[in-house]
Every structure is written in C-alpha cells, then in structure tokens.
Amino acid sequence: MIRPNLNKALLAATATAALALTGCSAGSAGGRTASASNAAAARADGKVDKAISLAEQAVLAAPRDPAAKAELGSSYLAAGRFASAQQAYDDALVLGDVSPRTALGFTLASIALGEQAVALETLGEWRDAMSPADLGLAYALAGNPEMGAQVLTNALRGGENTPTMRQNLAYAYALGGQWAAARIIAAEDVEPAELDKRISQWASVARPADYTARVAALLGVQPQADTGMPTQLALDTGPTADQLLAKASAATTETAAAAQAPVPSGELPPVDLLAANTVTRELKPLDTPVGARTSAPTPPASSFASAFVANNGTVASRVVSDPVVQATPKRAAPRPQTAAVAVQTPKPAARPGRATRSASTDLADGSYLAQLGSYASEADAKRGWAIFAKRYPQISDREQVITRAKVRGKIYYRLSAGNLAAASAKSLCQTVQAKGHGCIAWEESKPLPGTLDSGRRVASR
Structure with a gap:
C-alpha cells in the first residue's frame, strides 16, 4: 500500500x-x-x-x-x-x-x-x-x-x-x-x-x-x-395524481381539454443553481504532450487538494468521511446560442381612474428564469404553462420560455418563467417547491446542461 x-x-x-x-x-x-x-x-x-x-x-x-x-x-x-x-x-x-x-x-x-x-x-x-x-x-x-x-x-x-x-x-x-x-x-x-x-x-x-x-x-x-436496486425504488414515470385529476376533468367538458395537465417527462429539475452554479469551459487544442511540470505559477491549492495531502486515511475513508467542495473556478464566456424565436405582445394598459397592481408585483425584472417543468413535446409544455399560471398567478404576466434540451439521449422541452431578477427567481422556486413540485432558478447567459437552443419566448398577454 x-x-x-x-x-x-x-x-x-x-x-x-x-x-x-x-x-x-x-x-x-x-x-x-x-x-x-x-x-x-x-x-x-x-x-x-x-x-x-x-x-x-x-x-x-x-x-x-x-x-x-x-x-x-x-x-x-x-x-x-x-x-x-x-x-x-x-x-x-x-x-x-x-x-x-x-x-x-x-x-x-x-x-x-x-x-x-x-x-x-x-x-x-x-x-x-x-x-x-x-x-x-x-x-x-x-x-x-x-x-x-x-x-x-x-x-x-x-x-x-x-x-x-x-x-x-x-x-x-x-x-x-x-x-x-x-x-x-x-x-x-x-x-x-x-x-x-x-x-x-x-x-x-x-x-x-x-x-x-x-x-x-x-x-x-x-x-x-x-x-440492481430493488424494483420498488425504481423511477415510476407514470402520471402523477395532479395529471390523473386533470385528465378526468378534461373528460367531463370540452373546454377542460385545453387546460389538461400534460404528462411531465420526468426530467423535472428541483435544484437551485443560484447556490450551485455550473462552469462553462472551452477546450484548447493540445499542441505538444507535456513531459514535465509546467512553469506556470502554482495557484493556491484547492480545499480538497489541501485536505488530500494532509489526510492520513485511505482512499475509501476519503470518499466517505472527508467531504470537501472545491472552490468554483472563474467562468469562461458562455457559448453562443441559436437565435430565439420571440413573440412580443404589449401588456394591457391600466384602466383609467383606478390604481392597478400586477399579479407579479413581488417579482422584479431581470435576466434570470425559473424552470417549472420539462415535457416530451412543445405542445405539452405550452399546456403546462396554462396550469402553472393558474396555480401561481404571480407568473401570469411573465415571459413564457420553452427551450429544447437533450438529456441521456432524449429530447425534452423545458418550461420556464422568464424576465426575473435573481432573488425573484429564487423566491418563486421556493414557493413552487413548498408545494412539492420541482423548480430551478437559472441565468439566461448560463443555460442548464443539455440545453440545445436559447428558447422559444412568448410574452404573456
């Protein structure tokens, strides 16, 4: 050893x-x-x-x-x-x-x-x-x-x-x-x-x-x-209770069909990236193999490297008993995204003679988004927006953003509420998560892993 x-x-x-x-x-x-x-x-x-x-x-x-x-x-x-x-x-x-x-x-x-x-x-x-x-x-x-x-x-x-x-x-x-x-x-x-x-x-x-x-x-x-793990622990991709109730409701009236809750794809992210950002890097071509230690100045050792050199345990004990998070490196510039398809509709004017209060008064504008769900088709994602807008009126006048993503070889359509400040996106996700649903706050310039385009954007009416 x-x-x-x-x-x-x-x-x-x-x-x-x-x-x-x-x-x-x-x-x-x-x-x-x-x-x-x-x-x-x-x-x-x-x-x-x-x-x-x-x-x-x-x-x-x-x-x-x-x-x-x-x-x-x-x-x-x-x-x-x-x-x-x-x-x-x-x-x-x-x-x-x-x-x-x-x-x-x-x-x-x-x-x-x-x-x-x-x-x-x-x-x-x-x-x-x-x-x-x-x-x-x-x-x-x-x-x-x-x-x-x-x-x-x-x-x-x-x-x-x-x-x-x-x-x-x-x-x-x-x-x-x-x-x-x-x-x-x-x-x-x-x-x-x-x-x-x-x-x-x-x-x-x-x-x-x-x-x-x-x-x-x-x-x-x-x-x-x-x-393999026990079968009772395997992921059940069937419809949730909300989806079954929505389907039942849709069967009782013609108008309910438009508001039917689509079956989520299962790719619903409940992690808040405001607290755990990803890193974007571009790989440079390798000129010649490195045969000796580089002459570049040695930066301060990462938290794990320091703990590793000082640790007196085995590899196994390091894995299970000495968890350390490495400092996040500086981000590289984000990769260019494909052009977004935007549909802009002016917001309705306030009625004269009375003060108005937006349903999203507490949600400030900004460059962040809150991902609410992920679906197998764009049509399902659009229907999903109608459901979420009823459950959470504060997003009713926010930009609807649908981005394509590839996860584990499959294409998904991620639904987000856009045009939010960082704090507002995080607050919205906390509200959604408190009701048992997944949500993730992310910045427009730093798309989530697997994202294929910058999204189809529809301004709320």
Whole structure:
C-alpha cells in the first residue's frame, strides 16, 4: 500500500470528494432533504450500510426527489454496488438533477460496468459543467486517455497546477501507454522510493478489461455482486395524481381539454443553481504532450487538494468521511446560442381612474428564469404553462420560455418563467417547491446542461 497521503493515484481528488456531497443538494422540502442528508452523514462516517438504508427510505418517501435518488446512488457507489448506483444516478438525472457530481457518479458507475460508450456520451453532454480534473480523468477511465490528457493539459497550462491535476494527468498518460511521460509527471509529487510502486499499481489495472478494478481502486471500494436496486425504488414515470385529476376533468367538458395537465417527462429539475452554479469551459487544442511540470505559477491549492495531502486515511475513508467542495473556478464566456424565436405582445394598459397592481408585483425584472417543468413535446409544455399560471398567478404576466434540451439521449422541452431578477427567481422556486413540485432558478447567459437552443419566448398577454 502506498503512503496514505499520496495513495492510489491522487486519481480524482475532486471526483471522489464531490460524490460525497451529492445527497446534500438543495431543492427538496422538509423531511425529504433531511432523509437524504442523514444518509450522506452516515456515509461520511463510514457507515455505508446505514447510509444505504437511510437513502432507500428517503427514496421510498419521495420517489421523485432527485436529491434522494442521487444520494442513493452515492451510497451504492460507496458500497461497490455499481449496477444499483448507475440506476439510482440515472433516475436522478432523468428527474432533472443538474449537478455535475451526479453526472460524474453515473459516469463512474457506467465505466465500472463496462459501458464505456454510455460513459463517453454522458461526458460529452456534461463536459462544459464538470471540472477539468474530473472530466479529464473520467475520459481516460472511459477509454479515451488522449482526450483526458488534452483536457488535463489545457487546465494545467491555464494555471491549475495542482498535485491533483498533475497526478490525474500522469494516470491518463499511463492509461494511454505513455509510461515515460507518466513517470515524469508523477515524480513531481511522489517520492522516488514510492514512484515504482505507484507505476506498478497503475500497470496492474491498465488493461482494457480492467475497467471494474480501475474504478474500484479509484474509489477505494470492493466490487460487490449486484443485480440492481430493488424494483420498488425504481423511477415510476407514470402520471402523477395532479395529471390523473386533470385528465378526468378534461373528460367531463370540452373546454377542460385545453387546460389538461400534460404528462411531465420526468426530467423535472428541483435544484437551485443560484447556490450551485455550473462552469462553462472551452477546450484548447493540445499542441505538444507535456513531459514535465509546467512553469506556470502554482495557484493556491484547492480545499480538497489541501485536505488530500494532509489526510492520513485511505482512499475509501476519503470518499466517505472527508467531504470537501472545491472552490468554483472563474467562468469562461458562455457559448453562443441559436437565435430565439420571440413573440412580443404589449401588456394591457391600466384602466383609467383606478390604481392597478400586477399579479407579479413581488417579482422584479431581470435576466434570470425559473424552470417549472420539462415535457416530451412543445405542445405539452405550452399546456403546462396554462396550469402553472393558474396555480401561481404571480407568473401570469411573465415571459413564457420553452427551450429544447437533450438529456441521456432524449429530447425534452423545458418550461420556464422568464424576465426575473435573481432573488425573484429564487423566491418563486421556493414557493413552487413548498408545494412539492420541482423548480430551478437559472441565468439566461448560463443555460442548464443539455440545453440545445436559447428558447422559444412568448410574452404573456
């Protein structure tokens, strides 16, 4: 065993730490958040079996809560139950979890199961949201070490010259068969007496068929025989009670058909990105392989890197008991979006002689939006707006925005209320979430992962 303070590869410092906090994401209300948080706390204490039990209880209590599903995935992953972890993470993503941590967990579980194509597709969808340290190593583990080395090299040259980045790059070189370059980079952080052992460990899981062993070594877990999570925990994509009632109402009158609640796609995001922003990055072409430590000045170590170097536990204890969130890097400029289709209609003039008060008086104008739902078709999204406008009159004169998105290979139509200030978008989401529905506040210049266009916009009449 290599010394704990530089164990098994510094392989994915941010990757393993990020998974430790997945279940703590915001967006659920009341006891559901507490249940997921209790499971995360048990996992952090190394009580994996207890964490799984608590996470399963949380999912049974709130089957469509993405935070509970994500925490269940993290608990399964910490137990080496890769099939169950993949299913739970997949459910969380379908329900609208927009955390790169959840996508990373799904990717690692997929790699461990030998589903490299699924993992690479997921990384392609999330490459602008994941940190370079996570993204580069995940690409290497998923069978594309060249892309992984490119991502890590660009980040290192850009100033992220940390032990985590260097060791992930060294491992990517090793998985690509560039052992001389791997040794040079690894030597920057590993003492000479330990270097041969480090390289030997990498070599022991470098064959293409060693995909399960690579992920298990990364996470410090023992793979378990696993046929998947219990069927009663699987995502039920059938209609909700509100949808069934709306359908019944529609059957009693012709006019009710127009207001019928469409069946949501299940990709309903309940996470507030005002508290957890994503990162947009552009990858620069790789000029020449890096053979030694870059001369760029070393920035302050991330919170995880500092904890990692000082930690005296094993990789497994780091994953479950030392959760640390890495500081968010500075955003790059957002990628250009396709042109929006706008329909602008002037607001009705106030009646003379009496003061008027807008239904959205408490919602200030701004560049933020509140996503209310996600649907299988644009028509369903439009009908969904009519339902939401009745439930929440404060959005009645807000801009209706429908954007196309691709999530796990499928096209969805996300419905948002637009033209909101940041605080108003967050406040609206809190109101919606308090009634048990999902909502996410996001900024127009920073579209959510999977977004394909800038949206069809219709001014409320």
